[in-house]
Amino acid sequence: MTGYIHSVESFGTVDGPGIRMVIFFQGCPMRCKYCHNPDTWAYGKGTQMTADELLEQYDKNKEFYSNGGITVTGGEPLVQIDFLTELLEKAKKRDIHTCIDTSGVTFNPDSVQGMEKLDRLMEFTDLIMLDLKHFDSGEHKELTGHGNENILAFASYLEKKRKPVWIRHVVVPGITDNISHLEKLGGFIGGLSNLKALDVLGYHTLGVNKYKELGIPYPLENVPQASADEVMKAKKVIYDSLIKTRKEKFGK
Ligand code: SF4
Numbered sequence: 001m002t003g004y005i006h007s008v009e010s011f012g013t014v015d016g017p018g019i020r021m022v023i024f025f026q027g028c029p030m031r032c033k034y035c036h037n038p039d040t041w042a043y044g045k046g047t048q049m050t051a052d053e054l055l056e057q058y059d060k061n062k063e064f065y066s067n068g069g070i071t072v073t074g075g076e077p078l079v080q081i082d083f084l085t086e087l088l089e090k091a092k093k094r095d096i097h098t099c100i101d102t103s104g105v106t107f108n109p110d111s112v113q114g115m116e117k118l119d120r121l122m123e124f125t126d127l128i129m130l131d132l133k134h135f136d137s138g139e140h141k142e143l144t145g146h147g148n149e150n151i152l153a154f155a156s157y158l159e160k161k162r163k164p165v166w167i168r169h170v171v172v173p174g175i176t177d178n179i180s181h182l183e184k185l186g187g188f189i190g191g192l193s194n195l196k197a198l199d200v201l202g203y204h205t206l207g208v209n210k211y212k213e214l215g216i217p218y219p220l221e222n223v224p225q226a227s228a229d230e231v232m233k234a235k236k237v238i239y240d241s242l243i244k245t246r247k248e249k250f251g252k
Contacts, residue, residue, distance in 0.1 A: 159193055
């Protein structure tokens with residue numbers, strides 16, 4: 001089996017614990033307005049690679065990954081779930097720490113086959129990094145092209161599975177920084193017993209040139225980058241709500 005791979009970063013330090021090999025999968029059904037990887041959207045592009053070829057690349061630098069491992073990101077890695085499962089199964093046989101960075105958009109609890117595949121994938125997954133882009137489904141759809149009901153259901157599925165989760169949220173001025181949304185988001189995250197970490201990141205415009213190269217109009221043309229102060233304020237609202245919920249639900 002081969003997967004469509006956009007690119008590989010050998011020494012990633014922000015996509016999971018430790019130093020990691022970060023594999024960018026090609027293809028994504030979302031269209032997040034702030035996406036800085038629009039070149040990963042199209043299906044059937046990139047380089048076709050086998051799991052063994054990717055793991056051979058890992059082996060070349062494996063001494064650097066002793067506290068890290070492999071993170072798969074994209075694009076949306078779960079779109080290629082069969083290949084992803086083969087890759088992570090082989091990685092676990094080598095005792096490599098595995099992390100999936102996902103939007104959760106492919107989660108469909110009504111699909112028996114889809115759930116069987118996901119359950120199997122989870123057997124070889126140590127950590128999920130889940131991007132929660134907006135707590136309000138209507139706003140989420142406006143921002144990404146999809147509602148968020150199945151994404152929040154995916155978060156609940158992960159909690160039932162006791163799968164360690166690391167949540168990410170991007171603060172976009174005027175779009176994802178309103179207090180009510182941040183409080184609800186913090187409350188939801190705080191209620192997850194499997195929460196291991198939370199990253200609150202500021203929106204940046206580093207991907208704008210890729211849109212120009214691809215001839216795609218940039219959707220957030222007039223939106224400024226989030227300042228450090230705006231990110232700090234958003235973080236505080238999320239954390240206050242998160243801590244309150246954890247005290248109420250878990251007593252700590
Ligand atoms: S889910 Fe990720 S790769 Fe897909 S559009 Fe959104 S930010 Fe980009």
